[in-house]
Amino acid sequence: MDISSRLIKIVEMVPMSDTVADIGTDHGYVLIELLKRKKIKRGIASDNKEMPLEKARKNAVAENVENSMDFRLGSGFKTLKEGEVNGAVIAGMGGILIRELLENDMDVIKHLDFILLQPAQNPEILRKYLYQHHYRILEEELVREDRRFYEYLMVKYDPVESEPLVNHLDYVVGDLLLKKQHPLLKDYLTSKIKELEEIKEKINLTSVNAKRKSDDIILKIKELRSVRDGSDG
CATH class of the missing domain: 3.40.50.150 (Vaccinia Virus protein VP39)
Structure with a gap:
């Protein structure tokens, strides 16, 4: 099997x-x-x-x-x-x-x-x-x-x-994965960043709510990058 x-x-x-x-x-x-x-x-x-x-x-x-x-x-x-x-x-x-x-x-x-x-x-x-x-x-x-x-x-x-x-980051990644610096963590966070960037590109910024959603995504991408780029440390 x-x-x-x-x-x-x-x-x-x-x-x-x-x-x-x-x-x-x-x-x-x-x-x-x-x-x-x-x-x-x-x-x-x-x-x-x-x-x-x-x-x-x-x-x-x-x-x-x-x-x-x-x-x-x-x-x-x-x-x-x-x-x-x-x-x-x-x-x-x-x-x-x-x-x-x-x-x-x-x-x-x-x-x-x-x-x-x-x-x-x-x-x-x-x-x-x-x-x-x-x-x-x-x-x-x-x-x-x-x-x-x-x-x-x-x-x-x-x-x-x-x-x-x-x-x-809204529970995208948990404490244990960060603490043990999982070997796939950096690639995993990169994939999450890519997903968010694709979502952001599809947002039509014609309303206040859409602008707010875009700003939230930008902030989350920034936080994810910060965790990812510090994950080697």
């Missing part, structure tokens, strides 16, 4: 565990690889559509791990019981959808040792939510695959900890 570097990073980040759930499992590759590497004893593949679950089941049979997996149809964490798993993975969904899934099932989430999140879009919205709603950020990672960057956040709900970031 050949899986992408984006998914391999998830497998590498998941700690040794008894049982892990993959929410929105798609083909089930992550759990299958975790089982093959003996990083987990059991996996729960959960999806809100029957076809991905059937694909995951067939792949598990092909890799001889079907007896160590459960396949459950349902939305988000609603397929899980409190305390049933050590941790969970949510990969490939948008940041806004991930935020909604977290908000909807706090009773399950409060019992998890970790949740590994890999948002496909709007990572800054998800990061802001995590920092402001009692999540401890255990680890952050970046992967570049096919010229696209993927962000990873390993988190744990903590009723005490809630420390919003102060001057970090």
Whole structure:
């Protein structure tokens, strides 16, 4: 079974565990690889559509791990019981959808040792939510695959900890990536600057609101450049 570097990073980040759930499992590759590497004893593949679950089941049979997996149809964490798993993975969904899934099932989430999140879009919205709603950020990672960057956040709900970031560019980048000076950080920030520059070029400065938006983008680009150019230091 050949899986992408984006998914391999998830497998590498998941700690040794008894049982892990993959929410929105798609083909089930992550759990299958975790089982093959003996990083987990059991996996729960959960999806809100029957076809991905059937694909995951067939792949598990092909890799001889079907007896160590459960396949459950349902939305988000609603397929899980409190305390049933050590941790969970949510990969490939948008940041806004991930935020909604977290908000909807706090009773399950409060019992998890970790949740590994890999948002496909709007990572800054998800990061802001995590920092402001009692999540401890255990680890952050970046992967570049096919010229696209993927962000990873390993988190744990903590009723005490809630420390919003102060001057970090609307949560475009988190503390941990900056502190460890991730080798992809400079290129990642450059890509974000390019995105903002493209947005700015498309703004028609015919209204006060448009001018204000353009000014905000210029400021954010300046801040991103400052962080990027100081990231070697």
